[in-house]
Amino acid sequence: MALPVSHEQGERHEEEPAAAEAPAAPASAPARGGRRGWWARTGLAALSGLALALAFPPYDLWPLSILAVAALALLTRGRRARHGAWLGFAFGVPFFVVLLSWLRPVGWDATVGLSLIEALFLALMGAGLALTSKLRGWPLWGAMLWVTQEWMRDRLPFGGFPWGRLAFANTASPFTPLAALGGAPLVTFAVAASGTLLAWAVLSAARARRTDTELPWRTAAGAVGAVALVLVGYAVPVPTSADDTVKVALVQGNVDRPGMDFLGRPMEVLDNHATATEKLAADVAAGKTAKPDVVIWPENASDLDPFTDPAAYARIDEAVKAVGVPTLVGALVDGPDAQHVQNEGIVWDPATGPGASYTKQHPVPFGEYVPFRQELSKVISRLQRVARDFYPGDHNGVMQLGPVRIGDVICFEVAYDGIVRDTVNDGGRILVVQTNNATYNNTGQTEQQLAMSRLRAVEHGRAVLIAATSGVSAVIAPDGTVQQRTGEMEQAVLSALVPLRDGKTVADRVGAAPEWALALGGVLACAFVVAGGVRRRRAARKAGAGAASETASEAAHTV
CATH class of the missing domain: 1.10.1760 (Arp2/3 complex 21 kDa subunit ARPC3)
Structure with missing residues (x-):
């Protein structure tokens, strides 16, 4: 890289404004103009x-x-x-x-x-x-x-x-x-x-x-x-060529109360997603829809920890058994201690139940955890609504979901370059974005996050699947084209044949x-x-000091 040359060191550019050639007026007393x-x-x-x-x-x-x-x-x-x-x-x-x-x-x-x-x-x-x-x-x-x-x-x-x-x-x-x-x-x-x-x-x-x-x-x-x-x-x-394909279904179960209290009553959001999955299973059985290879639920689809709440476990297992294929379930999971909760994507098999999981690595400050909780909660009472801090995960979201190796990222993580890149470089053949934007429905936030996912598709040459609780869920091709999308605040299921890719882009490599x-x-x-x-x-100081010394010498000589 060539070193820049300042105007003071070389010829001044023609377009250099006159203000740069003359001393500026003191900031404390600018002219009226x-x-x-x-x-x-x-x-x-x-x-x-x-x-x-x-x-x-x-x-x-x-x-x-x-x-x-x-x-x-x-x-x-x-x-x-x-x-x-x-x-x-x-x-x-x-x-x-x-x-x-x-x-x-x-x-x-x-x-x-x-x-x-x-x-x-x-x-x-x-x-x-x-x-x-x-x-x-x-x-x-x-x-x-x-x-x-x-x-x-x-x-x-x-x-x-x-x-x-x-x-x-x-x-x-x-x-x-x-x-x-x-x-x-x-x-x-x-x-x-x-x-x-x-x-x-x-x-x-x-x-x-x-x-x-x-x-x-x-x-x-x-x-x-x-x-x-x-x-x-x-x-x-x-890059858009496919090495293989997989049939996916994205379940958007919706929420009944958008805003800060989107979770509503216990089991409400979970039941919405389980019910939508069972409707999908009925459509498959009736021949209305092709049977997917995998099903993807969004972030927070289960508002209760299925590992500690038997009713939540049973409801998820019932829905997954009904559709009969491995399902990625977004759930809030207790731990690792009483002060923390984990935001997870869990691979749920219809035969063996829960298996591999990914825990969100980058919780959102003030939304999912409160920095300086003890001090700030006294001043900002609203922060007390974040009852427990989210505990960050320690590995990326590459998991085997049935026949496909996915790279899972959760919600705002799609905005962070390194988190998404790691899932691709570690073998993810498609990118999955599990998200819950129910707090921000009809505010433009979901559209901004969708745009980020489109960029990630092109950056990594991967199809991107967005599963959202209340919208926008979408299927994005590796060239960034939105092939399918839902609206906001509706229950919907998207079914698509999605390309799988193994190659890496230049961006992945560098x-x-x-x-x-x-x-x-x-x-x-x-x-x-x-x-x-x-x-x-x-x-300038040296020149000034030299001039002062010379003046003093001349004065002494005159005397």
Whole structure:
């Protein structure tokens, strides 16, 4: 990787704004026009953040993701780091408030609180965009910083929250096939680079208009580069050939009370799924439906622990025996101690009963466990509704379900690159997403999670089966096409012949390497600018000290 060169070290770009050539006015006393310009930039940043939110489901206006990136690049261009941070924050707050508005059943305070935390990462990115705008090739470094920001949000705090990645707004766009090469991080980088190159073209065209000259080559190069990145995905082959097939049935039993109290009465949700499975068995017996090889129930399909509650065990066993094929059952299981519960997918055989199981590895903070429970529960009484913390599993979800080796992930885990990748690399021939979004029905959350599953299908070249308690359940082909889906708040069964694949994509083989390389590139670019500023300040101090010494020497000589 070639080292970036700052404007101070080399020739200044033609599109470098005048503000970067002259000392900025003190932040404590801006001119009146400066205040108006400052608030105008803040307002434009907020509008750009809103535009980015509309790029995501349920709106799906994916081109806005490019325009929003370009707008933030233009707004932070030539600014000081602290100004860039403020603009990034102003961009991030409305973006996340709209994107995460599905949290409103929990409370708008939760929506705003989480949005403010996530926006802090965009503030850091805004500072980085301002710093790296002083470098040659700044569109490249700016695109890398988008990956850097997502890399941090995916991991911090409490294991991270990856919602709102640029890649997740582009799960059905020309950028999508790039996921097969470098996963979600490469899609994010391509979208961001298209946006920053567009910003570069706009700046070059604006300067040409001001100076009444012909459009410089940079304008054409930026525009062509932005368009090329949009189209390059069409050249990426997406693996779709099947090594084998399996007949599956996805059971969506539904819940009677969506919202925070979706579980309702004990056995209610379990009985819904058992009843839907028995209806499937009756349709098979009547010749209305082909008999599946496997059946998949969603997360939390059993609201009681079948290993400690005989009635729950009997109801599950009865339904599985009726359909007569191995069934993946989502259940809440007690343990490993009285303070914890486990979120599991259990392979249930009609002859031998429960067998292998997968425990969710990444419980959701504040939803499935409460960090600093003793202290926070005193302040936020709502947290007491999470009576027991979910205990994390210690292995991936690769299991043998009848004739097929599946890779099971549970609910929000589909947003985390490593968890999904591990199931494929360990032998999963199809991906199963067991999920329960009954708390968030009709809020747009289910559509956002469906989009993530579509990206995972392309990234790993696997069919993805989503089994949801109350919707949306879906069958997704390895090319990301949604072949079947249910509505929300309905009882339904999807039956499909699903392709099985053994091959691995480039993204499976390279793993997290592209993400780390791109994220590190953004960090190094910022470090390069900061280090250059430190060197210049030291040189200025030495020059000042030398001049003062020379002046003092001349004065002494005169005396």
